[in-house]
Amino acid sequence: MQTFRVEGRLLRILFYAIISGMLFGLFFALMSLGLNLLFGVMRMVNLAHGDFVMVGAFIAYVAYTHGILSPWLGLALVIVILGGLGFVLYFPIGPRLTGSYDPEMLSLILFFGVSQILEALAVMVFGNNPVAVGYHVLTVKPVNLLGQAYQPSWILAAGVSVIVILAVYGYLYHTRLGYATRAIMGDREESESTGINVHRVSAIVFALGLVTAGLAGVLSPLVIGSIYPTMGLGLTITAFAVVIIGSLGNPLGSILGGLIYGISLMLMETYLSTWSTMVPYVLLLLILLLRPTGLLGKGVRRA
Amino acid sequence: MPKIARSLWMNGFIGVVLLVVFGVAPGFYANTSILFQMMMYIVLAQGVNVLYGFTGYLPFGYVGFFGAGAYGASLAIQMGHLPGSVAMGVGAMVSVVLGLVLLPLLRLAGAYFAIGSMAAAEIVYYVVSNPALDKVTNGPYGIQLVQSYHPVESYAFMVGALGLVTLGVMILRHSRIGMALLALREDSVSAAMIGINVVTARAGVWLASALVAGLAGAIFAWHTSVFYPTTVFDLNISVFAIVFTLFGGAGTVLGPTVGVVVLFGLYNVIGISSPQYFQLLFGVLIVTLVLFLPNGVVSLLRRRGWDVP
Amino acid sequence: MSHKLLEVTQVVKVFGGFRALDGVTVQVDAGEILGIVGPNGSGKTTLINVISGLYRPDRGTVHYQGRDVTGWNPTRLARRGINRTFQLPKPFKSLTVEQNVDLAAHYGKKGRPGIADPLEFAGLSNIRQQSASQLTTAQQKALDLARALATAPDLLLVDELAAGLNPVELDALAQKLLFLAHQGMGLIVIEHLLGFVNQLTQRVVVMNAGREIFEGTLTQAAENPEVVAVYMGE
Numbered sequence: 001m002q003t004f005r006v007e008g009r010l011l012r013i014l015f016y017a018i019i020s021g022m023l024f025g026l027f028f029a030l031m032s033l034g035l036n037l038l039f040g041v042m043r044m045v046n047l048a049h050g051d052f053v054m055v056g057a058f059i060a061y062v063a064y065t066h067g068i069l070s071p072w073l074g075l076a077l078v079i080v081i082l083g084g085l086g087f088v089l090y091f092p093i094g095p096r097l098t099g100s101y102d103p104e105m106l107s108l109i110l111f112f113g114v115s116q117i118l119e120a121l122a123v124m125v126f127g128n129n130p131v132a133v134g135y136h137v138l139t140v141k142p143v144n145l146l147g148q149a150y151q152p153s154w155i156l157a158a159g160v161s162v163i164v165i166l167a168v169y170g171y172l173y174h175t176r177l178g179y180a181t182r183a184i185m186g187d188r189e190e191s192e193s194t195g196i197n198v199h200r201v202s203a204i205v206f207a208l209g210l211v212t213a214g215l216a217g218v219l220s221p222l223v224i225g226s227i228y229p230t231m232g233l234g235l236t237i238t239a240f241a242v243v244i245i246g247s248l249g250n251p252l253g254s255i256l257g258g259l260i261y262g263i264s265l266m267l268m269e270t271y272l273s274t275w276s277t278m279v280p281y282v283l284l285l286l287i288l289l290l291r292p293t294g295l296l297g298k299g300v301r302r303a
Numbered sequence: 304m305p306k307i308a309r310s311l312w313m314n315g316f317i318g319v320v321l322l323v324v325f326g327v328a329p330g331f332y333a334n335t336s337i338l339f340q341m342m343m344y345i346v347l348a349q350g351v352n353v354l355y356g357f358t359g360y361l362p363f364g365y366v367g368f369f370g371a372g373a374y375g376a377s378l379a380i381q382m383g384h385l386p387g388s389v390a391m392g393v394g395a396m397v398s399v400v401l402g403l404v405l406l407p408l409l410r411l412a413g414a415y416f417a418i419g420s421m422a423a424a425e426i427v428y429y430v431v432s433n434p435a436l437d438k439v440t441n442g443p444y445g446i447q448l449v450q451s452y453h454p455v456e457s458y459a460f461m462v463g464a465l466g467l468v469t470l471g472v473m474i475l476r477h478s479r480i481g482m483a484l485l486a487l488r489e490d491s492v493s494a495a496m497i498g499i500n501v502v503t504a505r506a507g508v509w510l511a512s513a514l515v516a517g518l519a520g521a522i523f524a525w526h527t528s529v530f531y532p533t534t535v536f537d538l539n540i541s542v543f544a545i546v547f548t549l550f551g552g553a554g555t556v557l558g559p560t561v562g563v564v565v566l567f568g569l570y571n572v573i574g575i576s577s578p579q580y581f582q583l584l585f586g587v588l589i590v591t592l593v594l595f596l597p598n599g600v601v602s603l604l605r606r607r608g609w610d611v612p
Numbered sequence: 613m614s615h616k617l618l619e620v621t622q623v624v625k626v627f628g629g630f631r632a633l634d635g636v637t638v639q640v641d642a643g644e645i646l647g648i649v650g651p652n653g654s655g656k657t658t659l660i661n662v663i664s665g666l667y668r669p670d671r672g673t674v675h676y677q678g679r680d681v682t683g684w685n686p687t688r689l690a691r692r693g694i695n696r697t698f699q700l701p702k703p704f705k706s707l708t709v710e711q712n713v714d715l716a717a718h719y720g721k722k723g724r725p726g727i728a729d730p731l732e733f734a735g736l737s738n739i740r741q742q743s744a745s746q747l748t749t750a751q752q753k754a755l756d757l758a759r760a761l762a763t764a765p766d767l768l769l770v771d772e773l774a775a776g777l778n779p780v781e782l783d784a785l786a787q788k789l790l791f792l793a794h795q796g797m798g799l800i801v802i803e804h805l806l807g808f809v810n811q812l813t814q815r816v817v818v819m820n821a822g823r824e825i826f827e828g829t830l831t832q833a834a835e836n837p838e839v840v841a842v843y844m845g846e
């Protein structure tokens with residue numbers, strides 16, 4: 001790849017890396033959105049985030065093994081199953097954590113436990129080996145744009161991600177519950193005293209966080225290939241990178257973070273492929289140390 | 304003061320019991336590999352204990368130091384042709400150097416530190432295992448230390464490390480430095496105001512815990528003699544050390560020891576043959592712990608008014 | 613020539629556009645008590661935070677024992693002999709009362725003599741072994757004072773130590789602070805209770821909106837139109 005000397009060719013490769021990076025990045029924006037919501041609203045660090053993505057992926061896999069070759073049913077199932085699960089799970093966990101002496105640390109550890117449980121259950125049910133979800137769109141011919149071929153599966157995943165992200169924004173900025181949610185993000189105690197039912201709103205956000213993770217899971221075979229029960233941890237770390245690049249606790253940041261992550265990953269894969277696996281970690285560490293509050297952040301971190 | 308003296312005695316007792324048990328056990332119990340790993344995890348758990356219990360930093364990337372120690376010692380043996388015993392010191396020092404490089408992490412708090420340290424460990428792993436470095440580290444293909452293989456001597460070294468680390472935590476727990484660290488953990492402003500140097504104190508603990516993990520990694524490399532980067536940079540090593548510590552109770556000498564003996568024992572009973580069942584149990588245990596017993600099982604004793612060493 | 617113990621010169625501290633301190637100059641001599649009064653938000657505590665090293669001033673200097681200590685961190689200042697109490701006392705709750713003081717003496721004292729038994733002095737000698745998590749608010753304040761004294765300060769900054777005390781306790785506290793000054797310590801006392809300040813010193817600075825609007829005795833202050841306006845307007 002690096003031996004081409006024609007400048008036009010080089011430019012087109014650069015262009016390809018940027019466009020595919022954006023498609024990739026939009027998917028990762030969705031993938032990490034829930035992590036950000038949970039931290040912003042509840043100061044919860046969901047270390048099981050990637051495992052909920054994995055759960056979504058296996059829900060799609062079950063649908064696929066029953067002969068459904070498009071992701072739509074999987075998406076619908078995830079909304080029902082993870083939405084319900086999230087809403088119910090919040091009540092034994094959430095109030096206890098947010099009322100504890102150190103919600104951040106304790107939730108980190110607690111969700112680590114949840115991640116172990118989900119991983120173990122998935123291995124018991126689906127075994128240890130990677131499985132493929134052969135959506136129909138994966139066999140469609142690549143789309144040509146300015147002489148470069150793009151995978152339709154990526155375009156579909158990016159498209160659905162944008163729709164879901166927009167829906168979450170619609171909720172946050174154009175519904176009454178969304179106003180309440182943002183009020184809680186601003187100041188939890190204050191909003192409690194103004195009569196907002198903090199726990200009900202939190203439960204909804206918790207459910208929303210799991211649902212968006214699960215939806216990304218359904219889409220994941222389109223972007224990252226085969227799925228396996230232990231895929232969660234890597235995704236969690238990537239999601240953290242995306243979220244921290246954007247800024248933890250600020251949902252808007254997820255999109256920016258996703259795009260930066262996607263584009264830098266694709267550029268690395270194009271030009272320095274042996275080191276590209278390090279991208280999320282290096283980005284994460286750099287942003288943490290240079291700008292601990294993220295690119296859009298404002299004083300999230302306590303001294 | 305008599306109260307402190309008594310629990311100091313208790314601590315000494317724990318240390319002696321540990322040394323005797325692990326020193327004599329190979330004579331009665333053939334599976335030294337389990338004994339060795341149990342000691343290794345006690346050492347690692349005490350390292351986490353010092354860092355988390357006394358400063359509040361939760362190091363998800365603790366394994367980075369372990370791996371750095373393993374590779375540092377291995378390269379000292381392979382390329383420097385040093386004897387195993389000397390290479391152990393090199394491994395520990397490599398880990399301390401990594402700790403120095405990572406000092407800026409201490410600016411981060413809470414979850415940011417936990418995640419940041421994990422990212423740092425992953426970066427070290429990707430550098431060490433990168434095919435581009437196969438001339439130095441042999442990339443993803445790992446290390447073979449045939450020439451220095453010495454299971455008995457390396458076992459003895461781990462017993463020694465166990466003794467040293469337990470002694471260190473004992474001293475820390477009953478010294479003014481330990482008290483100063485607890486004060487610092489609780490309220491860094493007030494601690495600074497009474498003359499405790501916040502930066503030095505935190506950095507000191509960080510480097511000490513790096514040294515401990517590096518030493519454990521170095522001895523592990525020596526003892527195992529054949530390993531891959533995925534073995535010594537396995538995030539599960541951090542995770543085990545952290546969960547064992549939290550299960551027993553951070554900030555005590557007894558807690559991490561109890562945590563390792565119980566949980567790692569359990570792991571060896573059911574975890575080897577069917578790891579997913581152990582993992583499930585592990586997960587349920589952690590969730591239960593956070594929700595109902597956030598200070599570990601030794602806090603049950605404390606609630607009954609016992610003075611837990 | 614001899615120096616004042618503390619010379620704060622034209623100190624400015626801005627928080628995001630808000631000038632919490634707007635060019636404050638105060639001086640304290642060894643053995644002297646300076647009272648600082650003023651409405652809430654007038655910058656009293658900010659001034660103490662600057663002197664004790666919690667905040668770095670944006671402009672101006674702090675000289676202590678003739679040395680420029682502007683921007684030094686609290687640890688360094690504590691070891692040099694500047695210490696303070698907090699408006700909201702913050703004892704280390706994981707330690708005992710005695711350990712709190714012992715730590716301060718060990719890390720902060722650095723060879724200065726100080727008073728022999730700070731816990732005795734603060735009236736806590738009967739609860740030395742008690743955990744600091746079990747103290748009443750008044751006891752916490754006393755421990756805060758004892759801990760600061762354990763570092764053997766030459767300059768002590770006292771931030772609203774008297775709030776919530778009954779008249780007998782107030783009188784006892786005033787006697788203690790006067791005793792410390794008599795021993796040669798310099799003190800800055802921030803207080804809302806004017807009667808209490810009057811008992812301690814004739815030298816009072818009145819602050820308002822980050823500025824010093826008056827310096828003199830309290831009696832004179834009561835006749836100063838600007839001071840009266842500030843207090844009436846409150």
